[in-house]
Structures are given as structure tokens and as C-alpha cells.
Amino acid sequence: MRIKKHPILEFKTGKIVKFTFDGRELEGHEGETIAAALHAAGIRTMRESGHLHRPRGLFCNIGNCSSCLMVVNGEPNVRVCVERLREGMNVETQKGKGELK
Amino acid sequence: MLSQNGIPTAEEVTSVLPPAERLTKGPVAIAECFQNIPCDPCYHSCKQGAIQEFNDINERPQINFDKCNGCGSCMSRCPGLAIFVVDATYSDNEALVKIPYEFLPLPEVGEIVTAINRGGQAVAEAKVIKVQNTKVQDRTVIVWLAVPKEQMMEVRHFRVKEVR
Amino acid sequence: MRQIEIAIVGGGPAGLAAALNASKLGAQVILIDRNDYLGGQLIKQTHRFFGSKQQRASERGIDIALELANEVMANEKIEVLTEATALGHYEDGVLLVEQAGKIMAIKPERFIVATGGAEKTLLFPNNDLPGVYGAGAVQTLVNVFGVKPGKRVLMVGAGNIGVIVSYQLLQAGVEVAAIIEGAPRIGAYWVHAAKVVRAGVPIYTRHTILRAEGEGEVKGAVIAQLDDNWQPIPGTEREIEADVICLSVGLTPLTELLWQAGCQMTFVPELGGNVPFRNEQLETSVPGLYVAGDVSGIEEASAAMMEGALAGINAAASLGYTSDTLTADRQNVLDQLAGLRSGPVGEKIRKGLAQCSL
Secondary structure (H helix, E strand, O other): OEOOOOOOOOOOOOOEEEEEEOOEEEEEEOOOEHHHHHHHOOOOOOEEOOOOOOEEOOOOOOOOOOOOEEEEOOEEEEEOOOOEOOOOOEEEOEEOOOOOO | OHHHHOOOOHHHHHHHOOOHHHHOOOOEEEEOOOOOOOEOHHHHHOOOOOEOOOOOOOOOOOEOOOOOOOOOOOOOOOOOOOEEEEEOOOOOOEEEEEEEEOOOOOOOOOOEEEEEOOOOOEEEEEEEEEEEOOHHHOOOEEEEEEEEHHHOOOOOEEEOOOOO | OEEEEEEEEOOOHHHHHHHHHHHHOOOOEEEEOOOOOOOHHHHHOOOEOOEOHHHOOOOEHHHHHHHHHHHHHOOOOEEEEOOEEEEEEOOOOOEEEEEOOEEEEEEEEEEEEOOOEEEOOOOOOOOOOOOEEEHHHHHHHHHOOOEOOOOEEEEEOOOHHHHHHHHHHHHOOOEEEEEEEOOOOOOOOHHHHHHHHHOOOOEEEOEEEEEEEOOOOOOEEEEEEEOOOOOEOOOOOEEEEOOEEEEOOOEEEOOHHHHHHOOOEEEEHHHOEEEEOEOOOOEEOOOOEEEOHHHHOOOOHHHHHHHHHHHHHHHHHHOOOOOOOHHHHHHHHHHHHHHHHHOHHHHHHHHHHHOOEO
């Protein structure tokens, strides 16, 4: 859900790029965070916790808390709240600690 | 009570209102600032010298109602959007209330909007007389509403009607 | 190993002010920030600031951020390292910084830590569900990226951040169901509270959240009234429909580098958690290590800018840099800080500072 008009702000967004989320093709703006692009597409669940397998999403959104770790282009534990979106990124829900391949 | 629900009491409101006699002379500013916080832009914004200089930045604004001409310059400088201008002389039945507004959509001149009190409740219908939005206001728009005179000390916000 | 006169970690209001003031006296500065921009959390503050003219009152945080950042970028005495994370501070005074996968060692003569704070969370069942956010997180999403977190928000906490973010959610077209606050009084400036209340958002003091509801994601919350001992009153539970729960329950200083450096620390609830002991000139128990902004105790951004200015002036002056107005400039900043903290709303800060002064 994007804000179309705002009384104080003008949002300067990058060009539209395509990326995949768990195999699903989505669009976002280049240079926004992956978390912002996912939220704009209505996706708020980013990983599954290690022990109790509970869904986890964004909490601090500024790179502090590690709640939003996902697998990006095969690399686990990427903080998607600060990682910028690029064309063709492969973003996946992370289960547990993730695995370095 | 402000400290509990964000709504000033009738006594608090009365304590900052200009005398009835001043209201008969035209527009005047009312600073609904009821807490000693470190803030003084209203003093610096007033070209009439109507807001008393702060000895301590935590003082509350004191308006000299005789010097105030109701120009509204202070309204868009107040970080708390807590200053309003009331003109009780607008017409026989209506008063003008100037409201700082930072929402979209902006109303149009002539539009009828729902006038709202300090508690967020609809209290009247109001007609938009003017929408001030100059560069110096820096995105704090000032909307002039004509409201029933008996509501001039109640109306402090408005809502654009959903069907335009 | 890089040698530098002053290293500053954190490019928010405190770090930027520190860099500008230190370089103005003539010092060479490296400013390190882990983000790819400068300005810290100012970049999402769309509201006008309080304070006095010198503290840029009535200007919006977003505009202050831009101006300070541009000034820093244009300053030849300040080297800016963005996307650079300060990894550690070692016994020999060396700072390790990671940037683009490379590690560099920096040995500063003076070190200013301005790392800011982090949002706290609150204990309740389902507080880990997606849809439970820090209020600042939602503020970033909405004001920096123009994306809504959901349709209807329950705000937990009526301090300045909770109330301001609620107002900004309304500006973004997001509904705010209510603001609840455990304390008997609204902590935010009352003018902020009045703004959201007249816009239709009720504030319930002496209320808490009992649990978040929802499978997989937040669908609602159960709130209840509290008695004078902060215990939920049976029978007052009520369900709030909301797909977003924002926690605005305070910040805590990000003090990792200070612990590593061996600063003498103490727990001060009024300042948000563990904070360093410091003297009036903002030097910690480690000689040459200064602190400024939220890392030294959670306060407003205007105070952070003033503290940054003070730390910058003092760090440069301790290296021998001076100016005709040095004493007066320093006193001016001290007076402004005292003014900001002198009123009734500064009482908590004054109480906190009394517990960590050297």
C-alpha cells in the first residue's frame, strides 16, 4: 500500500524493477528497501523463527534488531529493512538460522 | 483533562481567551498552549510585538490582545499547531475561525465541511472562506472557516466531507 | 592504519553537529555512519521542532537533516564514511570499521560516540507477530518510503514519539484506532496530544495491551484498564480491531562501543538504560572519548544537536584548536542545553543526569 499524496512530503522513487519473493514475481522501486517493497505488496512476514517456527516481520526498520532477516540472492541473514532493492533480486523467506551455500 | 485525554478543560480554555470586549473589535489570536515546554517560535514570528518576550524558554505565550491584529503569522510557526485566530465580527450570525491544517485533501473555498471540537466531535457545519497556503507557511495550511457564532470557541478542527 | 584528529561514529543530529563544530575550529574529522545517507532519524521527522531559534525551532526535522548533511558533505575538513559500520573499539584506542566488505583501522586522537538509541519492546503474548512494530519503524516506512504498514493502527504509548507518529499516520491516510498509555498521564507534549485528539484519535491513559490477536499476522489486540498498581482491572478488557500494533515504549541508548572502550557505565531509567558517566563537557571516564545525543541518555533531537555541538567544540579545543569566541560559544551551548532542560518537562532528564555526572 503506497501513499499517493502526502501533505508534507513528496516521495522521490526510483524506477520500477522486478524481483521475486519465494518465487513470486513482484515489482518495487529501485533503491527503496526490500522491506518497503514487500510491504507495498502487502507482504509483512519475512522469516520463520528457529525454535518455535513462528512468523516474524519487521520491528525496528533501521537495521538494529534483526527481526527481518531474509535470504537474498542465496545469502541468508540479510537485514531487508536496510538492504536496497535492485532489479532481479531473489528474495526468500528465511527459516531458522539460514544456510550459507 | 489535557494530561489524561488530550482535551483542555473549560477553565483552561477560558484562561487563554481574550476579553469579550476585544472580540468585538475584530480578529485576534488565541494560544491554546497549556504546558510549560521549551519552545518560543511564536514570540519570534509576531511582527506586531503582541507576544511577550520569553524570559525563560519554558514560559507559556502571553498575547497582548490589544497589539494583536489577528494576522495569523504565529499560527504556522507554532510546532504544536496550538494557535487559532477568531474573528467574532465576521457577520451577524457567524464568526471566522482560522485553523492550522496539515492533512489532505485540502478543502476548496465555498465548500461545506464538518466542524470539529477539541475532543474530535462534529459540532457544526462550516463554510470554507479562504485557504492560505503560502511558501512562508511551509506546508502548514491555514483554513478560514465561517462557523455559527456560538461555536466559535468550540471549533478547532474540521473534516472534509467524504462525498465531494 | 589511518590517523585522524577526531573520529565520530553516528551521522544523526548529534554526530552532524559534532562534526560541523569540531571542523569549524580547524580539526580534521572522520564521520562514520552505517547507513547510506546522513541525518539519522531526522530524515523521518516531518513535524516542526520545539525549542528556540538557535535550536532551529519550528523547522521540520527532514529539512534540518538535509541542511546539516549538505553542510557536512561540502566541508573539506570532514571525511564522510557512509555504509561504514564501526565494529569495535580496542584497548589501544583503535577503531575498526567495515565498509563494503573491507576492514579498516582508524586511530583517532579524540573519539566522539553519537550512535543514538534503539526502540524498546514490550512483553505481551504474540508480541512477535508480524504487524507489531516499533513506532519509529512505522515512521520510517511511512515518511521515508511512502509505504503504509496496514490499514488501522493501535498505538501503545503516549509519549512524544507515540503521539507524533500517530499524527503522521493520519497524515499518510492510515487510521489510528486509539493511543493507549499505561501511566496515568500523557507523556507527550500536550499540544501534540491535542492535535491527534481533535483529529479523532482517542487517548486512553491507564490502559495496557494484554495480547495481540491473529494467526500469522496481527488482526487485533485486547486492551484493558489498569489500576493504581498497574494491574489490569478484570472486566475492562476490550477488543480493538487493528492490523498494526505500534510500540512506543521508549528508547534505549546504543552503548556497545562505550562498553568496549571501558567507559564507566551506570543504569539510569530516566535516561533509557545504561549510560556513560560524563562531565559537563561530555567527556566520559575514558580520556578523549566524548558522547553526544541519545547514546548518552534518551532526549529530544534539539538536545542531541546541542550536545553534538558541545562535544565537537570540546574535542577540538582539547587538541589545541581555538577561536576568539571559543569560551563564549561553549557557554552559549551550555546555556541553551540548560534552558531546554530547565522546565517541568525537563525534570526527568535533570534527575537522570544527576546520576551519571562525573
